[in-house]
Amino acid sequence: MAATRIKVCGITNLDDARQAVRLGVDSIGFIFANSPRQVTAEQVHQIINKLPPFINLTGVFVDEDIEEVQKTADYCGLDTLQLHGTETPEYCKQLKAWKVIKAFRVREKLEPKRMAAYEIAGYLLDTYQPKRLGGTGKTFNWDLAVEAEEVGPIILAGGLNPDNITTAVKKVEPYGVDINSGVESSPGQKDQQKLKRVVNNIRRLEYAE
Numbered sequence: 719m720a721a722t723r724i725k726v727c728g729i730t731n732l733d734d735a736r737q738a739v740r741l742g743v744d745s746i747g748f749i750f751a752n753s754p755r756q757v758t759a760e761q762v763h764q765i766i767n768k769l770p771p772f773i774n775l776t777g778v779f780v781d782e783d784i785e786e787v788q789k790t791a792d793y794c795g796l797d798t799l800q801l802h803g804t805e806t807p808e809y810c811k812q813l814k815a816w817k818v819i820k821a822f823r824v825r826e827k828l829e830p831k832r833m834a835a836y837e838i839a840g841y842l843l844d845t846y847q848p849k850r851l852g853g854t855g856k857t858f859n860w861d862l863a864v865e866a867e868e869v870g871p872i873i874l875a876g877g878l879n880p881d882n883i884t885t886a887v888k889k890v891e892p893y894g895v896d897i898n899s900g901v902e903s904s905p906g907q908k909d910q911q912k913l914k915r916v917v918n919n920i921r922r923l924e925y926a927e
């Protein structure tokens with residue numbers, strides 16, 4: 719099995735960022751959109767300044783003014799932009815200076831044609847919930863994620879935690895996983911033990927070969 723890239727999202731403080739880096743997480747995500755995990759550009763700038771090199775930094779936005787996204791990404795030194803709203807393929811094209819991930823919220827079926835219209839670096843599949851745009855803590859039917867593989871690099875999200883991550887990765891074999899509330903003690907605060915378990919469970923799958 720290929721290595722599974724791990725993104726831990728909803729980081730709000732330096733201790734959690736450092737712990738994720740220490741465990742070898744590939745990307746840490748900061749949510750600039752309205753959320754119990756929302757952070758400001760200033761907070762993220764301060765956190766990132768204190769981190770070592772070789773860690774991918776992702777900013778999560780929802781239908782934000784494009785100039786504001788660019789300004790925040792420049793100021794914080796973000797590598798990747800993750801878009802969770804109704805951003806169009808044209809909107810994404812204007813962010814070519816960064817790697818762009820678009821989130822697609824999955825209900826009963828997948829929309830591969832709609833996804834393929836986006837020329838982006840990664841396609842994040844998250845769980846649809848009527849009132850929440852992310853961080854739902856709920857899984858969706860992973861059979862649908864298996865079908866998405868042909869569109870491009872798939873990042874599996876939605877309700878992943880230390881107890882279901884092995885099954886999810888074995889079944890979907892995604893390019894990467896995005897984990898948020900499943901490794902929290904409360905919204906915005908990561909649980910160090912859960913974080914460690916989730917990373918170890920993924921790495922164990924890779925070493926098993």
Ligand SMILES: O=C(O)c1ccccc1NCC(=O)[C@H](O)[C@H](O)COP(=O)(O)O
Pocket residue numbers: 727728747749751752753754755778780802844851852853854855856875876877878896897898899900
């Ligand atoms: O997490 C949030 O509060 C959030 C709010 C608005 C837009 C996006 C948000 N999260 C985006 C993520 O990258 C999450 O990691 C993803 O939705 C999975 O969350 P979870 O089901 O809690 O693992």
